[in-house]
Amino acid sequence: MNTWNETLSIFALGGVYEIGKNMYGIQYGDEIVLIDCGSKFPDESYLGIDLIIPDVSYLLENQEKVRALIVTHGHEDHIGGIPYFLRQLNVPVYGTRLTLGLIELKLKEHNLLHQSTLISIDRDSTISLGSLTISFFQTNHSIPDCLGVVFETKAGSIVHTGDFKFDLTPVHKQSPDLHRMAEIGQKGVLALLSESTNAERPGFTPSEKHVGDRLLEAFSKAQQKIFVSTFASNVYRLQQVIDAAEATNRKLALLGRSMINVVKIASEQGYLHIPEDMLVEIEEVSELDPARVAVLCTGSQGEPMAALSRLSTSGYRHVKVERGDTVILSSSPIPGNERNVARIVDNLFIMGANVIYGSGTGMHVSGHGFQEELKLMLTLMKPKYLIPIHGEYRMLHQHRLLAESVGVDFESIFIVNNGDVVDIHDGVAVQERKIPAGNTLVDGLGIGDVGNGILRDRKHLSEDGILVIVVTRSKTDGKILSGPDLISRGFIHAPESEGLLEEATRIASEVITNLQEANVSQWNRLKQGMRESIGKFVYAKTKRRPMILPIIMDV
């Protein structure tokens, strides 16, 4: 029997009802511990926005309680928000070596490394923070040294899985810690936060090892240069490319900043084993026998500025894709990137490359467990309560169905949105309250200074452009001294629209004259009148609605 008074609260600041920007919190008495602080890339509705990070205002309001940020692994959706967060709240960050290596890179770029506290942990670490004891278990995923987190409290244990799959033939023998998970489950789990990314996909993820077999096949067949594009952070994949290059006696060059960074960190830390003399500079590639060289590059998501995209168009001075070369996309496009990736594949085929792409080729496996693996986690952990995390609503929903199928009650499953709090008191969980949560938008140097108003204006401008109307009036008698002048951008092509703009100018003059005769002198009424009349006229003539911006200068 447990006896305690404190309420144990669990909340999400990012990562539910969405993919990306993961950030979760456990609050027990006066302690808040955070798990992950990710970012996500904006979809096309966030015009001009560079990055989306969690709104952390709840944490700023409770900063004296925030004790630690634990990072499960080094992917952007788990670490991308850290520099922005630490600038506001300097808490110690815990992670495995590779995770911290990737965080350090970010903090250096933001000039924050010197003032941050990074604490290295491993699967066997234990952290005591007040009344919380935190321990870990190793999972496997598409980056090494991923952790699940166990919070032991007097109220019971909370488990956060991080990202996971169950790869039973893993690269580098980084097996999922099945025995430890079984032990945790056996001791009793009050609430499980488990990832839902692939909750829609039946079956069991194929092992990363399969990709190695396919890579070796392709490397063996290729007669000329080979380019392999993948996520730089997928160190296992990089290792398998290195292994295939070694087996087929090829040198290897790296292309793309993040590829170079990750290979450096991962090999320094011993996660990546590169045969001596295998690596060559990218400038040397053109001098080598094409049959004896491969290039490992970034850009597998079709990012327009990354290496693969550039290779598919202009290429680089020292390395180009040539007729007969092999290009392997060892990746699967994230929703929204399909068209960019397809355009690159088209261009590479046009250049005469043999492109190996698409799901049928076995060149990629997911790092997130499918339905059977989610059920396996649930079965190992036997939680009283489940909070599905990491996923858009339908994924959380499917995860709930899976949980029900292995015996978790419908009432014990909490599908929460960002900001929802699950409070557990006397062993009973309720979801009744909310804390502030949402998207903070990063645009250039601005963090949070672009809101819905600005986005609405950008959307408006993007569709039909702008029509600026400038008039100069006399301060003394209101007489028009100059204008109305009409200037448009993004609205209509100038020569063809001459007549239209002339007539609109006439209408603007009329509006001003009429309103002035009616003794209306306030700018706002005048501007409103111009917006309406010209808007109506322009729409009737073009069926477009440019933003109309009247400017009245009184001199």
Add this chain to the structure above:
Amino acid sequence: MNTWNETLSIFALGGVYEIGKNMYGIQYGDEIVLIDCGSKFPDESYLGIDLIIPDVSYLLENQEKVRALIVTHGHEDHIGGIPYFLRQLNVPVYGTRLTLGLIELKLKEHNLLHQSTLISIDRDSTISLGSLTISFFQTNHSIPDCLGVVFETKAGSIVHTGDFKFDLTPVHKQSPDLHRMAEIGQKGVLALLSESTNAERPGFTPSEKHVGDRLLEAFSKAQQKIFVSTFASNVYRLQQVIDAAEATNRKLALLGRSMINVVKIASEQGYLHIPEDMLVEIEEVSELDPARVAVLCTGSQGEPMAALSRLSTSGYRHVKVERGDTVILSSSPIPGNERNVARIVDNLFIMGANVIYGSGTGMHVSGHGFQEELKLMLTLMKPKYLIPIHGEYRMLHQHRLLAESVGVDFESIFIVNNGDVVDIHDGVAVQERKIPAGNTLVDGLGIGDVGNGILRDRKHLSEDGILVIVVTRSKTDGKILSGPDLISRGFIHAPESEGLLEEATRIASEVITNLQEANVSQWNRLKQGMRESIGKFVYAKTKRRPMILPIIMDV
């Protein structure tokens, strides 16, 4: 032995190196016959554009030669450009009854029906146009009465497949005309234009009949209302929904303008068989027993203004999705629409619906043949030359590989871009010349008046907004009478940016003063100076590059 002198030319004005806006031409002596005139929906790079249609300037230059437009079937990517084309060039349009019915709808909307010549044909029709004899064969696809086209000339036969699959258990027994195809192939095909949409997909498309089985299952299980969303033009699918509703004793309501239009045309023409008393008005749905009604609706591609999207948010006055209702997405998202569809599925789940979606459910099959079907077409037609059509480059490329696998020589396969011409003379094909071709953009009432400059401006405005700087100067002495005033839209949130805009105003004043002191009085130099100085300042402060629009008013 053939003897002839005329060159037979084949060209594409749309549909290759892309999906959509199909338009092909056969020119033989003084006759040009066109096949299809489609449109395509712009991707996100075409900001504010409504529709993309083929550039038909080559046809306008040769209008006396253009004899006919043959339309293979009634999908948007084959008929969407017709109203725009006929407005410029009034040629007779040939199509089957359903195809013409759908074209008539469009022409009515554009107020062009009275002046157009529509000629109804069927699979057994023959058309003689000068030295061309045109006949047809029936294919099957996701809309009834699809035709392949055979052009018999003294130079040999050209075959255009239209869209096709080989569904051997088709709905309404509209079987592919295998015997006729075999006969055409046996007589000899000089060049085959064959569609490539699914050239990347191995195997054979499942039959439309399978969808009927799945629909019936879902209808039998559902306890409440059922919503089925699909392409309105997929008349076979509509029939199967009707059949499932009949088998489960449900009334059926229609939601969405195109659904109502297509059901009307298709049932009037006898393509759709609806039991008497089955159809009810949408207003009646709320009064019926939920277990005895289904709704057939548009919006399966996630189109924000269509019925399914609206059902997933506010709903309609007389019909809403309620907890326990079933919603079936009988469709597969077209690349680019995935996120919109996913958002709708999420919302429907949140509303408590049982949503049946995704490729694993068997609720959709493609209307385009997979690899084995493309090979079957090639084997039946035994063409001397192949021109793969309908597809982005990688699909055309894969189609070439398939053709090679069934024995067509690499040299006999022409992958053409829009505007490329394949000329066949004395039985020998060469691809050496080009005609004008490209995208004509439709924006509101404007056709072709939005070009790259306007799109570049819209892109710029969409990313960082605009900063307008207005100054009034005295005509006599160049003294600044008013301003500089700075007005921004879509750039930065006003309260937070006050200091920034103040300083920018100061810089603008400085630039004007300095330049005037240096005796620079030309507007352009002044404007350029302001753009540079303010642009540099703003970028340093914000890392954003709003469009800077200086306006100088001389009074």
